[in-house]
Amino acid sequence: MVNFDTFEQKMTAAGMGDAAIRAFRRNYEALLRQETGMIPEETIEPAQHLVSLESIDVSPADAALISQAVVIKLNGGLGTGMGLQGPKSLLAVREGVNFLDLMVRQILDLRKSSGAPVRLLLMNSFSTSGDTLGHLERYRAEGLANASEVELMQNQIPKIDAFTLDPVSWPLDPDLEWCPPGHGDLYPALVGSGWLDRLLAEGVNYAFISNSDNLGAILDPVILRYFADSGAPFLMEVTRRTAADRKGGHLAKRKSDGRLLLREVAQCPESDIDAFQNIDRHQYFNTNSLWLRLDRLKEQLAADAGVLPLPMIRNNKTVDPRAKDSKPVIQLETAMGAAIECFEGSAAIDVPRSRFAPVKTTGDLLALRSDAYEVLENGQVRLHASRQGRPPVIQLSDEYKLVDSIETLGVPSLIDCASLKVSGPVHFESGVIIQGDVEVSNSGPETKIVPVGTYRDQVL
Numbered sequence: 001m002v003n004f005d006t007f008e009q010k011m012t013a014a015g016m017g018d019a020a021i022r023a024f025r026r027n028y029e030a031l032l033r034q035e036t037g038m039i040p041e042e043t044i045e046p047a048q049h050l051v052s053l054e055s056i057d058v059s060p061a062d063a064a065l066i067s068q069a070v071v072i073k074l075n076g077g078l079g080t081g082m083g084l085q086g087p088k089s090l091l092a093v094r095e096g097v098n099f100l101d102l103m104v105r106q107i108l109d110l111r112k113s114s115g116a117p118v119r120l121l122l123m124n125s126f127s128t129s130g131d132t133l134g135h136l137e138r139y140r141a142e143g144l145a146n147a148s149e150v151e152l153m154q155n156q157i158p159k160i161d162a163f164t165l166d167p168v169s170w171p172l173d174p175d176l177e178w179c180p181p182g183h184g185d186l187y188p189a190l191v192g193s194g195w196l197d198r199l200l201a202e203g204v205n206y207a208f209i210s211n212s213d214n215l216g217a218i219l220d221p222v223i224l225r226y227f228a229d230s231g232a233p234f235l236m237e238v239t240r241r242t243a244a245d246r247k248g249g250h251l252a253k254r255k256s257d258g259r260l261l262l263r264e265v266a267q268c269p270e271s272d273i274d275a276f277q278n279i280d281r282h283q284y285f286n287t288n289s290l291w292l293r294l295d296r297l298k299e300q301l302a303a304d305a306g307v308l309p310l311p312m313i314r315n316n317k318t319v320d321p322r323a324k325d326s327k328p329v330i331q332l333e334t335a336m337g338a339a340i341e342c343f344e345g346s347a348a349i350d351v352p353r354s355r356f357a358p359v360k361t362t363g364d365l366l367a368l369r370s371d372a373y374e375v376l377e378n379g380q381v382r383l384h385a386s387r388q389g390r391p392p393v394i395q396l397s398d399e400y401k402l403v404d405s406i407e408t409l410g411v412p413s414l415i416d417c418a419s420l421k422v423s424g425p426v427h428f429e430s431g432v433i434i435q436g437d438v439e440v441s442n443s444g445p446e447t448k449i450v451p452v453g454t455y456r457d458q459v460l
Contacts, residue, residue, distance in 0.1 A: 004025055011157070014156065014178070017193075018192065019188035020155035020185070022305075022306055022307050023185070026309070030312040037313050039252075039261070039263045041276070043254065044252040045253050046282050046283065047253050048283075050238065053220075053223065053350065053355075058226050061222075062114075066110070066116035066118060066219075067203070069204065069208060069219060070204050070206070072207055072208070072210075073089075073209075074336075075089050075124050075128055075132060078127050087128040091359070099359075100135055102375070104144060106218050107144075109379060110218075114221070120150055121152045123186060126153075129151065132151075133147055153189065153193060154185055156179065156180060158179075159177055159317070160332070162327075162330050170319045170320070176319055182334045182336075183336040187301070187308050187336075187339065191306070200295060205293060207290075208224070209290045209292060210287075210288060214287065214356060214358045216356050216381055217287070217289045217356070218380055223237075227291045232293075232346060233297070234292055234339060234347070235347050235348065235349060236349070237287045237349055237355060238287060239350065239353050241282065241283060242390060244391070244393055246279060248265075248285050249262050249335065250263055252282060260346055264338075266314075266315065290339075296343065304342070308339055310334035310335070311335075311341075312334065314331075353383060354383055363400075364394070365403065366409065366411065366414075370413065370415070371414065372384055372392050372417065387415070392417040392420060394414075394422075395419070395422070396409075409426060409428060410427050412434045416433070421438075423441040426447065426448050427447050429451055429452050430452070432450050432452060435454060435456035436456045436457035441460070448460075
């Protein structure tokens with residue numbers, strides 16, 4: 001058997017604590033046992049008849065309960081896939097306002113409206129910490145600039161040589177020997193950083209956790225009250241899947257014990273992909289917005305020898321992601337939402353699409369910058385009510401993959417747009433209105449100008 005000592009020595013030398021090492025060891029041993037992490041369709045059944053937010057009849061949480069809550073935002077991602085050099089949360093949503101600004105506005109508005117000193121924690125990575133804290137300097141007066149008060153650091157783990165199963169060595173760029181452990185790292189990061197014990201000592205017992213690029217995810221006092229009253233240790237926000245969500249993780253129920261679980265596409269056998277993407281069968285999409293009882297987390301960690309038994313996800317990569325002929329490696333990760341199966345009594349709640357407004361592509365960003373979404377003064381972002389929870393489906397050709405490239409595209413009205421497909425160099429003049437399903441294509445080198453007007457269900 002391959003010796004784990006070399007991994008432990010490498011992680012210790014890099015400053016990784018015992019909680020991170022134990023979590024990685026568990027996944028590494030699963031790899032050695034040749035566990036695939038796969039969840040075949042025959043072992044699960046669809047999650048059905050979930051409680052919906054609209055059906056809840058409870059009073060919103062009062063100041064006493066809200067003061068027991070912390071908002072944790074996953075802020076470890078760089079926007080490299082969209083051509084950014086820094087944290088994705090510093091990407092402009094509207095002129096002069098980025099994701100981080102809106103997150104801060106949400107927290108400050110919640111503090112003002114509730115009178116409770118709601119704490120904000122940003123789970124940063126080594127790549128995002130400096131720029132994020134630098135931007136937060138403008139909020140020093142609000143107590144949101146000191147790392148000791150707002151930062152939860154994500155761990156890093158070694159990439160594994162696919163042939164030897166040892167820590168990969170890459171002298172050309174030693175930084176590439178490391179990778180993030182997935183957002184399931186939240187749990188060992190809370191423990192290893194001391195934040196879990198610190199929050200509990202401060203009387204903070206409820207955590208609301210979401211992605212930094214999901215501006216629809218705010219601490220809702222109604223959901224907090226429902227969660228607290230339910231006694232559940234863990235609550236996942238899900239929403240109805242649309243065609244745009246076919247590749248995203250979905251909620252299901254394990255046949256063997258009836259527990260809810262999360263299945264990501266990387267855990268789906270190739271033969272079951274059609275069932276995975278069947279949005280009528282598996283109706284609920286994980287928004288990655290979670291509610292967690294911190295005291296129950298501490299109890300469960302004690303019961304599980306300090307490491308939640310999250311399913312291991314194996315990713316086959318190359319050590320240099322930009323060089324496909326570089327050394328093959330294995331990257332192990334876990335999903336934060338997968339903890340739903342680790343707690344007895346975990347639950348899920350069906351929330352409206354307004355609580356899910358992520359930006360994964362430049363097409364998502366174009367939609368967010370349009371009138372299909374509303375950005376409120378309190379930092380909340382939501383789909384316009386007339387869209388009835390359905391975002392426009394935007395498809396942009398490869399030349400629009402990077403953020404800079406859509407600055408010249410223009411932002412048409414998309415409030416009544418079902419889908420927009422753009423291919424080739426195009427510019428929408430100010431005042432263009434897109435309705436229904438519209439496709440604009442240009443195979444020539446000169447930019448095609450779409451003049452002011454209303455375009456509905458047509459190909460230009």
